Amino acid sequence: xxxxxxxxxxxxxxxxxxxxxxxxxxxxxxxxxxxxxxxxxxxxxxxxxxxxxxxxxxxxxxxxxxxxxxxxxxxxxxxxxxxxxxxxxxxxxxxxxxxxxxxxxxxxxxxxxxxxxxxxxxxxxxxxxxxxxxxxxxxxxxxxxxxxxxxxxxxxxxxxxxxxxxxxxxxxxxxxxxxxxxxxxxxxxxxxxxxxxxxxxxxxxxxxxxxxxxxxxxxxxxxxxxxxxxxxxxxxxxxxxxxxxxxxxxxxxxxxxxxxxxxxxxxxxxxxxxxxxxxxxxxxxxxxxxxxxxxxxxxxxxxxxxxxxxxxxxxxxxxxxxxxxxxxxxxxxxxxxxxxxxxxxxxxxxxxxxxxxxxxxxxxxxxxxxxxxxxxxxxxxxxxxxxxxxxxxxxxxxxxxxxxxxxx
Amino acid sequence: xxxxxxxxxxxxxxxxxxxxxxxxxxxxxxxxxxxxxxxxxxxxxxxxxxxxxxxxxxxxxxxxxxxxxxxxxxxxxxxxxxxxxxxxxxxxxxxxxxxxxxxxxxxxxxxxxxxxxxxxxxxxxxxxxxxxxxxxxxxxxxxxxxxxxxxxxxxxxxxxxxxxxxxxxxxxxxxxxxxxxxxxxxxxxxxxxxxxxxxxxxxxxxxxxxxxxxxxxxxxxxxxxxxxxxxxxxxxxxxxxxxxxxxxxxxxxxxxxxxxxxxxxxxxxxxxxxxxxxxxxxxxxxxxxxxxxxxxxxxxxxxxxxxxxxxxxxxxxxxxxxxxxxxxxxxxxxxxxxxxxxxxxxxxxxxxxxxxxxxxxxxxxxxxxxxxxxxxxxxxxxxxxxxxxxxxxxxxxxxxxxxxxxxx
Numbered sequence: 001x002x003x004x005x006x007x008x009x010x011x012x013x014x015x016x017x018x019x020x021x022x023x024x025x026x027x028x029x030x031x032x033x034x035x036x037x038x039x040x041x042x043x044x045x046x047x048x049x050x051x052x053x054x055x056x057x058x059x060x061x062x063x064x065x066x067x068x069x070x071x072x073x074x075x076x077x078x079x080x081x082x083x084x085x086x087x088x089x090x091x092x093x094x095x096x097x098x099x100x101x102x103x104x105x106x107x108x109x110x111x112x113x114x115x116x117x118x119x120x121x122x123x124x125x126x127x128x129x130x131x132x133x134x135x136x137x138x139x140x141x142x143x144x145x146x147x148x149x150x151x152x153x154x155x156x157x158x159x160x161x162x163x164x165x166x167x168x169x170x171x172x173x174x175x176x177x178x179x180x181x182x183x184x185x186x187x188x189x190x191x192x193x194x195x196x197x198x199x200x201x202x203x204x205x206x207x208x209x210x211x212x213x214x215x216x217x218x219x220x221x222x223x224x225x226x227x228x229x230x231x232x233x234x235x236x237x238x239x240x241x242x243x244x245x246x247x248x249x250x251x252x253x254x255x256x257x258x259x260x261x262x263x264x265x266x267x268x269x270x271x272x273x274x275x276x277x278x279x280x281x282x283x284x285x286x287x288x289x290x291x292x293x294x295x296x297x298x299x300x301x302x303x304x305x306x307x308x309x310x311x312x313x314x315x316x317x318x319x320x321x322x323x324x325x326x327x328x329x330x331x332x333x334x335x336x337x338x339x340x341x342x343x344x345x346x347x348x349x350x351x352x353x354x355x356x357x358x359x360x361x362x363x364x365x366x367x368x369x370x371x372x373x374x375x376x377x378x379x380x381x382x383x384x385x386x387x388x389x390x391x392x393x394x395x396x397x398x399x400x401x402x403x404x405x406x407x408x
Numbered sequence: 409x410x411x412x413x414x415x416x417x418x419x420x421x422x423x424x425x426x427x428x429x430x431x432x433x434x435x436x437x438x439x440x441x442x443x444x445x446x447x448x449x450x451x452x453x454x455x456x457x458x459x460x461x462x463x464x465x466x467x468x469x470x471x472x473x474x475x476x477x478x479x480x481x482x483x484x485x486x487x488x489x490x491x492x493x494x495x496x497x498x499x500x501x502x503x504x505x506x507x508x509x510x511x512x513x514x515x516x517x518x519x520x521x522x523x524x525x526x527x528x529x530x531x532x533x534x535x536x537x538x539x540x541x542x543x544x545x546x547x548x549x550x551x552x553x554x555x556x557x558x559x560x561x562x563x564x565x566x567x568x569x570x571x572x573x574x575x576x577x578x579x580x581x582x583x584x585x586x587x588x589x590x591x592x593x594x595x596x597x598x599x600x601x602x603x604x605x606x607x608x609x610x611x612x613x614x615x616x617x618x619x620x621x622x623x624x625x626x627x628x629x630x631x632x633x634x635x636x637x638x639x640x641x642x643x644x645x646x647x648x649x650x651x652x653x654x655x656x657x658x659x660x661x662x663x664x665x666x667x668x669x670x671x672x673x674x675x676x677x678x679x680x681x682x683x684x685x686x687x688x689x690x691x692x693x694x695x696x697x698x699x700x701x702x703x704x705x706x707x708x709x710x711x712x713x714x715x716x717x718x719x720x721x722x723x724x725x726x727x728x729x730x731x732x733x734x735x736x737x738x739x740x741x742x743x744x745x746x747x748x749x750x751x752x753x754x755x756x757x758x759x760x761x762x763x764x765x766x767x768x769x770x771x772x773x774x775x776x777x778x779x780x781x782x783x784x785x786x787x788x789x790x791x792x793x794x795x796x797x798x799x800x801x802x803x804x805x806x807x808x809x810x811x812x813x814x815x816x
Contacts, residue, residue, distance in 0.1 A: 055745040056738030056763070087734050089748075089764030122731025123765045227717040229732070230739035309635040309717070309803075310811055317812035323530025324637075326495050330464030331638035337463040340497075355464070356497030357531045395717075397808050403718055404725035404804075 002160050003284040003373050003393065005276040013165045014176045015144035016199040018042035018241025022141035023153035026134025028127055029082030029120060036131065037153040038103065038138040039077035039197070045241045046206040047074040048213035049115070050221075052234035058086035059096040059126075060116040061233060067100070072112040077237065078103050078135070079195065081156050085118040085126040086232040095128040102132040106139055117235055119156055119182065119195060151180040154195055157402070158182050162273035164198075164266045171255045173246045175202045177262055181270035184226070184279050196221055196236040196270050202259055203242025205249040212260055213238050220267035224391045226278040227399075228307045238263065275391045280398030283315045284374045288389045291380045297334045298388035301379060304332035312395030315375065320366025322351050329379060341382030347375060410568050411692040411781050411801070413684040421555050421573045422584045424607040426450035426649025429554035431561035434542025436535055437490030437528060444539060445561040446511065446546040447485035447605070453649045454614040455482040456621035457523070458629075460642035466494035467504040467534075468524040469641060475508070480520040485645065486511050486543070487603065489564050493526040493534040494640040503536040510540040514547055525643055527564055527590065527603060559588040562603055565810075566590050570681040572606075572674045579663045581654045583610045585670055589678035592634070592687050604629055604644040604678050610667055611650025613657040620668055621646050628675035632799045634686040635807075636715045646671065683799045688806030691723050692782045696797045699788045705742045706796035709787060712740035720803030723783065728774030730759050737787060749790030755783060 019041060026036040041047065049068055051061045067074065078099055085092045100114040118126060151161035165178040183194035204212065217236050248256050276284055287306050292298030305311055308328040314321035325344060330337070344352040347369035351361050369375060427449060434444040449455065457476055459469045475482065486507055493500045508522040526534060559569035573586040591602035612620065625644050656664050684692055695714050700706035713719055716736040722729035733752060738745070752760040755777035759769050777783060 054735060054738035055742065056734045056747050084731075087731055087760065087764050089762055092764070122734065123760070229716055229718045229735060232731075232735050232738060308637055309807070310637050313808055313811035316808070319812070323492075323495055323640075326464045326530065327462060327637060327640050330462035330640060332463075334463065339464050352495065352531070354497055356495050356500070395808065396812075397805055399717070400721055400724070400803065400805050400808055403721035404727070 002277040003281055005160050005273055007161060008163055008165055010148060013147050013163055014167055014178055015147070016176050016178050016241060017144070017201045017243035018045055019199045019239060020142040020144050021146035021150045022138035022143070023146060023149040024134050024137035024141055026080070026130050028080050028130055034149065034153040035081045036134045036138050037079040037150045038135065038142065040107065040142055041075050041239055042241055042243065043073070045074070045239055046204050046209045047237065047239050048206065048210040050213050050217040050236045052231055054230050054232045056087055056232050058084055058118060058233040059088055059092035060085055060118045061235060062093065063096040063100065064115045064117070064235065067112045067115055070112040072110055074115055075109045075113040076103055076107055077115045077117065077197070079117040079154050080131050081119050081154060083118055083120040083124060083126045084122045084233050087123040088125060091125060095126040098128050099131055103135055106135055115237070117195060119154065119233055122232060147178055147180060154180065154182040156182065158184050158277055160277050162270055162277065164269045166262070166266065168262055170202065170258055171246055173244050175200060175244050175246060175259070177266045179266050179270050181274055183274045184277050194221065194231055194234045194274060196267065197239070198237070198263060198266055198270070199239045199241070200263065201241050201244040203247035204240040208248065208250060209238060209240055212263065216260070216264045216267045219264055220271040223389060224271045224275050225303065225306050226275065226393055272391050275393050278393040279402045280396040281393035282396055283394040285315060285392050285394065286376045286389060287392060288376060288387065289379045289381065290387045291382050291384060292386040292388065293384035295386055295388055298386050299390070300334060301329055301332045301381065302388055302390040304328045305377060305379070306390050306392040309395055315370065315394035316396045318367070318370040320346060320351070320363060320370045322357070322366065325377065326352060337381070343380040343382070345378040346370065347372070410685040411689055413568050413681055415569060416571055416573055418556060421571055422575055422586055423552035423555070424584050424586050424649060425552070425609045425651035426453055427607045427647060428550040428552050429558045430546035430549035430551070431554060431557040432542050432545035432549055434488070434538050436488050436538050442557065442561040443489045444542045444546050445487040445558045446543065446550065448515065448550055449483050449647055450649055450651065451481070453482070453647055454612050454617045455645065455647050456614065456617040458621050458625040458644045460639055462638050462640045464495055464640050466492055466526060466641040467496055467500035468493055468526045469643060470501065471504040471508065472523045472525070472643065475520045475523055478520040480518050482523055483517045483521040484511055484515055485523045485525065485605070487525040487562050488539050489527050489562060491526060491528040491532060491534045492530045492641050495531040496533060499533060503534040506536050507539055511543055514543055523645065525603060527562065527641055530640060555586050555588060562588065562590045564590065566592050566685055568685050570678055570685065572677045574670070574674065576670055578610065578666055579654055581652050583608060583652050583654060583667070585674045587674050587678050589682055591682045592685050602629065602639055602642045602682060604675065605647070606645070606671060606674055606678070607647045607649070608671065609649050609652040611655035612648040616656065616658060617646060617648055620671065624668070624672045624675045627672055628679040631797060632679045632683050633711065633714050634683065634801055680799050683801050686801040687810045688804040689801035690804055691802040693723060693800050693802065694784045694797060695800060696784060696795065697787045697789065698795045699790050699792060700794040700796065701792035703794055703796055706794050707798070708742060709737055709740040709789065710796055710798040712736045713785065713787070714798050714800040717803055723778065723802035724804045726775070726778040728754060728759070728771060728778045730765070730774065733785065734760060745789070751788040751790070753786040754778065755780070
């Protein structure tokens, strides 16, 4: 019951020169399921990543950061589903390193040139032998046209694959941006992980790419929430092969802004697709906070509304239960908020103003908006000029079913 | 389906000398329902209150604070259900003042000697005429034995009344403590409010009582959560009539600690009763964080676990899904948390240690604990010596039903 989640046609998913992908069934947790994906990156590819801030971060996340910091050029990614290799202590670190060693040996590269990713159950040992035994199959399958296969290969309990692909002209060159993501919330029940991989044949100098990755994550993957549960394994990777011939090497490069915007739009689309496929979601909500005094307070208010179980269940019920939204704004932690300056819109309908209900508001107008599958909640704080936007979904019976019944 | 919520027998609910209570049906929202309660306090009664920090605080909360600050001795409380008088702007303030004026005229006191409280739907005008018309009936009904009636009279969608009553001997005198509360979470769907009223015939000097009220709220009503939604109307009031002859006038008084402990235990019981009757609750969970470096970080971790929808649905399913608890600890915002020092127990079962699963842990042991109706989640952070405890409940299908279907 994903909300307006569109899958591009196969011929609208463009390969990225310099990136090959192999997908196989390694039987890590279940048989007959694509669960092992390998990316091979051409020499010269710049890679940057952004990772979860959860202190219980998974072993592969730690290894990724070590390898990215090693100075060795990254030449491969390896992604397994079925097991998150999180909460696994030192044996988990060993398993993640074994995975890199095995792939490096097969590809004749240094193990530090490999980034490992895992997604699946937490607190259970990674069956690393099955993973390693599957690697030759994944490598034998490497092809530039395998993005759709990879989008399936990284799914856990996602109901649909998530793919973004576009071509644009920049500085007279045709540039391709293609990416995939997975996750059905910030965390999946025992299948914890949000993963995003974005590839482009534009060239981007690696120090610049690192900075761009953080900035792009902040307007895409860091602006979605399903249940507020931050995963132990969240990872977002950008790969820039440079094979288009375009090289952007500084923020003053004439194509820098356009390229960054295009990559950010791709990442935002992949992030929003996760919300559209969120557990039990029936509505896709955009929470936009305007006239905030700072980014921090705008996000406090937006997340307070986006995380409120009472707001989320009201949206599930298509009930314009506005008091719940006002209450969530009120307890967001903006201590000096003057509520008489706050205005609230559902879509284009002004519902609250001057600390109370808009005198012209009609319940029927709110009802009309609430029945839509995509809803804009707009909150003006009357304090400044900062705007921030967060994307979320409603909270349904199916969310409880999925999360209460999952392991059993 | 309240969890072990016990109602004392009528003869175990002790009147408090100096406090009379009247309850009536004013038809504020629905007919044939006790919805208006008046407390009359004998001269000499000290009163203190603690109120919601929600910025969209209800009009009666603002009026309460003004009247408590006026220096006038409080002689009456008036509580209506059916309408929260919140998000009602200036007309709401006027309605709250009208209520005080009317009761003051009937009781021949100053309006500033009245504290008003409202609970019910948000964003709708308070039908103040019906409330005022009901006041003579409530006053005609005043009696010291009406605590049980009041516990019913302040209920909205609570399934059971919440009453605490005890007698103890302090300094050679018999002291009575009796109180009531309402709420089924920090907020109720459009019926927002947690209310708590605690009366004692001990005498407590008012400046001291104000300080005690804050400290007692911090270990009782400020340590419960159902869904993280802080109401616009939360109010907690202590009334000390002094009619027992005992007067505690400073923190060095020999009975100060014992009296404060008894009042705190009564408040904690009333607060926990709210969790036991929380929307859709099937489990009562105590989240105890030990070995924290500060109160702030202990509470961050405790609330992170207590608010996680994934943790709460796992408890609903009686599924010892430990990765969800570790993940919630990890994202609690303790930035320098060393997870290898964290230990986690379900009841008496050590489930995680040194950043991973306890090698001796058996799923059957976790399962045994999870099937109980009352569960202790104990988290040792290994950072210091602070302990904090928060009380919460699970997250069930019925929670979604109640909150999605309520207004319709």
